[in-house]
Amino acid sequence: MDRVFVLELLEQENESGIYGVFVNEEEVIEKGKELIALTENDYWRYTVESYPYFK
Numbered sequence: 781m782d783r784v785f786v787l788e789l790l791e792q793e794n795e796s797g798i799y800g801v802f803v804n805e806e807e808v809i810e811k812g813k814e815l816i817a818l819t820e821n822d823y824w825r826y827t828v829e830s831y832p833y834f835k
Contacts, residue, residue, distance in 0.1 A: 782833040787812050790825040805830070 785808040787799040799815065802808040805828070812826035 782835070783830050784833045786829045786831065788827045788829065789815060789821075789823045790827070791822045792824055793822075799826075803833075 782803075783805075785802045785805050787802065787808050788796050789799050789812070790796045799811070800808075802811070808828050812828065815821060816823045816826055
């Protein structure tokens with residue numbers, strides 16, 4: 781079964797938002813690490829959720 785991975789970014793005030801949907805788990809993890817490392821963002825954590833993808 782195919783899966784998609786949703787990247788959610790968490791801000792300092794515990795606000796969150798979905799950044800994007802990916803088909804590659806390694807790619808979504810790298811993107812999450814990259815975005816929280818940027819100093820101009822207020823993101824302090826990211827989560828990745830996996831969901832089944834039905835064609």
